[in-house]
Amino acid sequence: MVASDIDFITELDRQLFAVDCWPRQMFVDELSQPETRRYIIAELDGAVVGYAGLMCVQPIADIQTIGVLPDFEGRGIGRAMLTELIEESRRRGADDVLLEVSAANPRAQELYLRYGFEQIHQRPRYYRDGSDALIMRLTLRAATGNSPDENKDGK
Template sequence: MSEANQITLRRMAAEDLLAVHELEQQLFPEDAWPLAGFESELAQSDTRTYWVYEDAGRVVGYAGLCVVLPIADVQTIAMHPDYQGRGLGRKLLALLIQTAGEKNALDVMLEVRFDNPGAIGLYESMGFTTIHRRKGYYKGGVDALIMRLPLDVQQGQEEERNA
């Protein structure tokens, strides 16, 4: 693992898809998207925006956002375990939220596995609240929490911090 200053954040390209898919399978063995799913998402550039973190040529994280006004939806967000706990996931999520605002979305939505307290904690710390629980949404019968961040609330919090 390299020093943090060598980790770069950039837009995802078609050349990244195999590495992203490999990391997806490692991180989410039961729920991994198929490679064709990533290919389809990346091809929809009018409504989708994807990023990757890269360290020494290796994809170590990724995220994607879908914006169909008035809603933005976090399609995916993931970090390799060796890179978790460094604030990189928080930075990715902040970028997704910022992008949603720039595209004039009113809300950012996401689904998260009920049994993923680390991710839930991150989302809650960024202002997301649970609005619904979908029973058996994920493979293996695991519930999903549907979480929402109203962007006017997020913008108000930013203005308070900057005052």
């Protein structure tokens, strides 16, 4: 992701996350910190269909956001971006990757479980719509490939 993507990504974030979307300045601030941040976009036939971001301050990497346009869900775009963020976490020397996911989003939870994430905590009414946040962790130092094929049992 580069600065010229911010306006489009801000609008996409609003469409995907409604009341929990980030303000434009948040994306500006995140992109201005490449030493601890990595943001990517997914394109299909030249059109942006998803985006994701990571913050890594050793020894923890934190997936900040992942979003895929609904018309493009189920095509492996979210998996590809998650794989890239996990690999970036490894490159940056993280021991663990954390993320928050809405308890009302079982599709995303299933994706994370397939990669070996485990729920370690819950934040009640974390999101503005009143849903809880599930805090999930992937331990990299003990993990192997962390692909869905290698973690079919969710571990």
